[in-house]
Ligand code: TXA
């Protein structure tokens with residue numbers, strides 16, 4: 001997949017202050033040496049990301065935490081033992097010496113030890129922290145393949161490591177343990193219940209519409225085509241009505257029955273949450289590129305394992321005006 005030589009070259013790029021896109025088990029990251037301000041600035045410039053949106057620092061192992069965080073609570077070690085390497089990001093108080101660019105000037109820092117073998121090889125070989133947001137332009141759908149990264153950034157990225165399609169498919173769960181009560185900032189594949197069980201205490205959940213963290217805008221992860229999320233029966237009605245108006249409609253549904261309508265691009269979504277998450281961003285990109293007038297998505301189930309998927313779809317839909325009554 002990725003040779004030792006490519007890892008060496010990527011490390012050389014990081015050391016020289018360049019940008020390396022690399023696979024993680026969640027989504028691809030756009031990485032820079034986290035202690036090099038000029039390199040980190042390039043990440044913000046490439047993404048078109050505002051400077052008050054802090055970055056996650058990726059580490060090879062939990063033992064490196066102390067270089068980046070201070071006053072590390074026992075909760076952090078419990079979570080690290082259970083979920084690292086893996087799809088969990090911890091918010092902790094930042095260590096002195098961490099550059100302001102990484103944290104958006106805040107007193108906290110986001111840290112994660114990813115499990116993807118290519119990410120692990122890169123981080124171990126580099127031996128220091130790699131600041132990496134998701135490898136997409138600001139506000140757009142995260143990239144889950146190397147080809148998507150190249151399409152987003154072209155030659156702005158010095159090196160793209162191709163580790164195949166990201167396994168999980170949506171971004172890591174973020175939990176803030178810098179305060180008195182653990183707080184979920186971003187839902188992900190690791191659920192609040194798993195976190196609460198591991199910690200033996202309740203996790204505060206974000207209010208549905210409250211801003212959760214700097215950089216967590218309501219409209220995020222969004223395709224360019226208007227996207228709406230609704231129950232299957234309403235979806236069928238609306239698809240039929242839009243098709244009658246001569247509109248080209250893309251549908252992402254778990255329901256098996258596909259109505260025969262002109263101009264309808266029907267995508268059957270995987271019935272299980274894991275498969276659904278794995279394919280979600282690639283499917284949204286494909287539907288976006290198909291040039292439809294609207295993307296209609298069947299609302300996912302209410303069950304806990306669908307929580308993060310609902311979150312991403314809600315954000316993708318934010319900003320789309322309700323369809324005209326017909
Ligand atoms: O799965 C992931 O987490 C991917 C892979 C590449 O690791 N990364 C990712 O990074 O999704 P990004 O930059 O797209 O999202 C990071 C989120 C942002 O919403 C940011 O506001 C939040 O983490 N964040 C970073 N530092 C923070 C801090 N100190 N306090 C609160 N939120 C923070």
Ligand code: MG
Nearest residue numbers: 133134142171
């Ligand atoms: Mg992102």
